Amino acid sequence: MRSLSFFFVFLLSLFPILCFSFNPESPTDRRVLVLLDDFSLKSSHSIFFNSLKSRGLNLDFKLSDDPSLSLQRYGQYLYDALIIFSPSTEKFGGSLDLAAVIDFVDSGHDLILAADSTASDLIKNIATECGVDFDEDSSAMVIDHKSYAISGTEGEHTLIVSDDFIQSDAILGETKIEAPVLFKGIAHSVNAANSLVLKVLSASPSAYSANPESKLLSPPLLTGSAISLVSVVQARNNARIMITGSLDLFSNRLLRTAVQKSGSQDKYDKSGNELFVTEISKWVFHERGHLKAVNLRHLRVGETDEPAMYRIKDDLKFSVEIYEWSGKSWEPYVADDVQVQFYMMSPYVLKTLSTNGKGLYHASFKVPDVYGVFQFKVDYHRLGYASLSLSKQIPVRPFRHNEYERFITTAFPYYGASFTMMAGFFIFSILFLYNK
Amino acid sequence: MAREKSSKGNAQALFHSLRSAYAATPVNLKIIDLYVGFAVFTALIQVVYMASVGSFPFNSFLSGVLSCVGTAVLAVCLRIQVNKENKEFKDLPPERAFADFVLCNLVLHLVIMNFLG
Numbered sequence: 001m002r003s004l005s006f007f008f009v010f011l012l013s014l015f016p017i018l019c020f021s022f023n024p025e026s027p028t029d030r031r032v033l034v035l036l037d038d039f040s041l042k043s044s045h046s047i048f049f050n051s052l053k054s055r056g057l058n059l060d061f062k063l064s065d066d067p068s069l070s071l072q073r074y075g076q077y078l079y080d081a082l083i084i085f086s087p088s089t090e091k092f093g094g095s096l097d098l099a100a101v102i103d104f105v106d107s108g109h110d111l112i113l114a115a116d117s118t119a120s121d122l123i124k125n126i127a128t129e130c131g132v133d134f135d136e137d138s139s140a141m142v143i144d145h146k147s148y149a150i151s152g153t154e155g156e157h158t159l160i161v162s163d164d165f166i167q168s169d170a171i172l173g174e175t176k177i178e179a180p181v182l183f184k185g186i187a188h189s190v191n192a193a194n195s196l197v198l199k200v201l202s203a204s205p206s207a208y209s210a211n212p213e214s215k216l217l218s219p220p221l222l223t224g225s226a227i228s229l230v231s232v233v234q235a236r237n238n239a240r241i242m243i244t245g246s247l248d249l250f251s252n253r254l255l256r257t258a259v260q261k262s263g264s265q266d267k268y269d270k271s272g273n274e275l276f277v278t279e280i281s282k283w284v285f286h287e288r289g290h291l292k293a294v295n296l297r298h299l300r301v302g303e304t305d306e307p308a309m310y311r312i313k314d315d316l317k318f319s320v321e322i323y324e325w326s327g328k329s330w331e332p333y334v335a336d337d338v339q340v341q342f343y344m345m346s347p348y349v350l351k352t353l354s355t356n357g358k359g360l361y362h363a364s365f366k367v368p369d370v371y372g373v374f375q376f377k378v379d380y381h382r383l384g385y386a387s388l389s390l391s392k393q394i395p396v397r398p399f400r401h402n403e404y405e406r407f408i409t410t411a412f413p414y415y416g417a418s419f420t421m422m423a424g425f426f427i428f429s430i431l432f433l434y435n436k
Numbered sequence: 437m438a439r440e441k442s443s444k445g446n447a448q449a450l451f452h453s454l455r456s457a458y459a460a461t462p463v464n465l466k467i468i469d470l471y472v473g474f475a476v477f478t479a480l481i482q483v484v485y486m487a488s489v490g491s492f493p494f495n496s497f498l499s500g501v502l503s504c505v506g507t508a509v510l511a512v513c514l515r516i517q518v519n520k521e522n523k524e525f526k527d528l529p530p531e532r533a534f535a536d537f538v539l540c541n542l543v544l545h546l547v548i549m550n551f552l553g
Contacts, residue, residue: 411493411553413485414500417478418548421503425541428471428511432534435463 069094081110088118146206156212170289170384173279179268185246203227287327319362332359479504
């Protein structure tokens, strides 16, 4: 019996499918490791987990101090994404630690990190490495006396309500989230100088971060809209990270509660939490806003092959195809602000590409009157979308000596002078010889 | 006052004597002088044109100016060799001088046509 179970475990341990980060070639099979403090989270957050499973994600639930935890084996990553719902863990089990998690993200994989008032230093350090700073005071929570959720118990106004969303259809989807979102947890701030971090849900101007049980002795450090409740980071390798200070944001209880904001008469039957976490998880797992650009082509007008070199003042045509992953297939991406640069130290030509609606973007222009080594550059960075940076190098040569116009107009006086001198020579020699 | 008048008178006397001396030169030398004057004038026109418009086809400019200057130089050489008052070339037949002149001009114009572009 024991040997049979041993054999089974042995077989299962050989089973992990080796996957890569969002792999454009096989984007539908994705394994996600979910780290929990205890397995009761599986039922208390079941709505969220079931919505993930229904979209085709393979969830692997493990306790955060499980000694068999590992993200990679023999250099290959075992999971495509990581969800850390274990805010009070001081140390991960197995081979997982802060460096392993950061390496996982640096290699292009996605991460959802949720803290709460029991957040340990490990969780706060992971967030700091990703660009988000939690409040250092470990007993502080976000308190808002003007924008809290009206509930049966009076409470300390730590269950707050927020509808200050980021304006981005890519991150939050096209449906407007009508009901506000309930939040209960700790505050974090993002560095304004960091261009990769975005505040998706900010606190209202009357919020502050302090210990709800003790009297406030000095003004709190984090206040107002500087407090971010949910932030996302899109790294330059298109890894997406979502960090929030409330594990309860995802819980069934807050997903199903009715909401009424203090001071307003609007009562919503259901909070905006479910729509919010569903849409944002779609964005984090690359089901929206993930672009790929293929087939960057350029050719001289009138030819069919890419030339190895252009000549100045040639006419050329440039085209590129851009697709967006819709969760199931690559759909053509339609936008009117994709631009191409013909660049050598500075862009000599900057043209907006026009699209045919099926993902093909094209433009025609004349090579400038400068020779050298140029690059076709397409740089496309938009809020919520994956960043595209393409470049292709091509040399441009000057005219060959037989490609100039045969008779240069400005040189006509010189031509005239030379021929006049020849005619003068003939006339002179006749006059000289035959004068009497 | 008197000195100015005398210097003016001197200049005028100088000019008249030059003119009468020049009138005494043979006709064929005068033809050569006219030819040289024409070549230098054409060169000057080209230089003024280049100064105003810019030197874009520089090779054409050089070729045009060289044709004028070369013609002038060869004509001056011809004049030296043909002038009967010149003791140095007393034994040189003027036909030989003219033949040299023609050959050099042929080479000059060949070079000009090539460099003109």
